Amino acid sequence: MRESGWELHARSGRAVLVRDTDQEIDPRRLSLSDSLVEALHEWAHVADAAHDEDTAFADRELISRRGRQLAMRLAAETGGQVSYLDPLSGHLDRVGRPAPARPARRSVVPVSADVPTPWGPGLTVSAIIAAITTITLVVVTLGLADVSGVLATVVNLAVAAGFAPSIWLGRRIAVWRWVAYGTAAGIVLAWLALLLSLLSPTVPQV
Numbered sequence: 001m002r003e004s005g006w007e008l009h010a011r012s013g014r015a016v017l018v019r020d021t022d023q024e025i026d027p028r029r030l031s032l033s034d035s036l037v038e039a040l041h042e043w044a045h046v047a048d049a050a051h052d053e054d055t056a057f058a059d060r061e062l063i064s065r066r067g068r069q070l071a072m073r074l075a076a077e078t079g080g081q082v083s084y085l086d087p088l089s090g091h092l093d094r095v096g097r098p099a100p101a102r103p104a105r106r107s108v109v110p111v112s113a114d115v116p117t118p119w120g121p122g123l124t125v126s127a128i129i130a131a132i133t134t135i136t137l138v139v140v141t142l143g144l145a146d147v148s149g150v151l152a153t154v155v156n157l158a159v160a161a162g163f164a165p166s167i168w169l170g171r172r173i174a175v176w177r178w179v180a181y182g183t184a185a186g187i188v189l190a191w192l193a194l195l196l197s198l199l200s201p202t203v204p205q206v
Helices: 034-052 057-078 117-147 149-170 177-201
Strands: 004-013 014-018 083-086 090-096
Touching: 004 034, 004 057, 014 034, 034 057, 057 083, 057 090, 090 149, 117 149, 149 177
Parallel strands: 004 083
Antiparallel strands: 004 014, 083 090
């Protein structure tokens, strides 16, 4: 059962838990481990004795640190946030159950002005992608043009429209921008090649 909103106090040599309604509850009434309950009462007994004796500063710090550790254990077992009232300083701290570690997210590295641009490798990748895209589109379009010119045009438009979002998003990503540039160049070159093939005169057959 999740319990939250407790305040850990040390009163008259015993550990008590206080709700917002200022109602004192013995830790034994909660579903806590026996070792934690025993440690809480032992800490409260030592803290109560420190008020009446000439306790050294280092010992008082140790008592306060021990109480904060027990409050964290209490928060972990109850599954909620616990406020810890230091019996020696009167300071109220809020502690909670440690949050589980989240796996690191793999993010895309954007283009940064501080990083030198790798023109040589980048343009090589773009040229390869452009050649592949151009040859593929020209071969496919010429094959479709033998069947229907309208169909070849529609296919080219569909390919360009399909690649447009990826090209737009990839233009600012460190590695994928070169692929985006090559794809865009390949589409333009394919359209130019097809346009030239349509404008070139057909040699009559004898």
